[in-house]
Amino acid sequence: MRKLIWIWSSMTLLFLCSCASPSDSSETSIRIAAAASLKDVMEELTPLFEEQYNIEIETIYGGSGKLARQIEQGAPVDVFLSADLRWIELLKEQNLVEKDTYIEYATNRIVLIGDDSTRRLDTIQELNLKENEQLAVGNPESVPAGTYTKQALERIQLWSRLEDQIVFGSDVRQVLAYVESGQVDYGFVYASDAMISDKVITLTKVDHNLHDSIVYPGIVISKSRSKEQGQKFLTFLTSDRATEIYNAYGFNPMRGGKIEQ
Template sequence: MNRRHFAALSALTLSACLAIASCAQSPAPNAATDNTNATATADSVALTISVAASVQDAMNEIQTAYQEEAPNITITYNFGSSGSLAQQIAQGAPTDVFLSASTKWMDDLEEQGQVLADSRQDLLQNAMVLIVPQDNAEIADFEALGMDQVSRVAIGEPESVPAGGYAKEVLTSMELFDGLESKLVFGNNVRQVLSYVETGNVDVGLVYATDALVSEQVRVVATAPAATHSPIVYPIAVVQDSENAEAAQAFVDFLSTDTAIAIFEAYGFTLAE
């Protein structure tokens, strides 16, 4: 072998060795970054919470507080009447947690195996009040509902809206319901009843005390005695088909912390006994 061929072969051999050494010493590109991203993705959880409309304002504020506690959790609320929400869950709508304004709808779901029974708890209590537009000075109590000046009385739909069911109980207990049937205007949820009164589309309405508290356009003229209706209790539970049951339970647990309780109480709720 002449010198020229030997030199060329030596150069090729040296280049190959350097290339192999370089590959052996270089770490897999972005391995640490990829692992970090995978962990972050795995820890990120999206929860869908179905909530009775009457708790909307408090729950929106609680969402902000919870984001500070658990920034990896994204919460999406589904507000509506408890009856409609329960039907959605029964029909398979993706839901992680259900907060109802009535034990009836939670009882139905539990009997159907749609919620985790050991996650269920009574969270809040409320009261029923009679409200009128701020400028209405004619109505001072429940007995005034029979006056000719009162032509429209708004309540929630009794069959699907818990507030409507409680309102019917109140009016029936006071022996007023039958005489008011022609005056009744039904709302799809308690916030719609509140809106009817705020806009003057009705003369008077029955809503939860907490709903009246958030509106500056209505005033409370009477509170229904507790003996005139069933206890207004808000049960909460993790839904059986939740794909994130552990995170869902953590959110439910947060609602019993001092932070959440302070928010609920600021909106007029009391803790369930």
């Protein structure tokens, strides 16, 4: 029986509760809704930006789809950093974002992870779960990493075969935590997530031709009271210092819409 696991983080609950009370310090602060896979990068970028511009940043993390739905419902967000294009397009269609602020600044790779006792694979086509084994995947309905994974597994006719043994996570970091804790045997996460953990190993990379291109875009929200500050942050994401940080955490930076090698 496939298990669907929804565990809301306390940070997300606090975020939802705050939706009715926008920040009163819009001149010196911005609120950013960021994909969970960006957490480590953001924790290094944020203090650098705050020091340079004297602008305080509050960041809320979660699955891109969940964050987009909260923005739809009026959550007081200034900048949205998604892990795919789909959710920003959804907000564009509703005129909820400033279209001329849109940027693409990094890309990533989907990998299969397990613990250090697990056999490495040449390709994901070799993935063959035993009857008692489980596989964690981000919920494809709201988690971009899950969407890419489902596309790849469907392309090679593996999704339907493994579906009953899949455990869904509410974001990619929850998938990583499931594998780290031994609750599941395998998981599909971004290469950047696997890189930060010393409790899992990368078993194989997913061929990028099996799914849509993985692009990290950012955009300013139309109802933001700090649009100028939000634009400064998006510009900062394309700086040389930010590029160094993306590389350090396993992302591939983009400049002018092209991936840096």
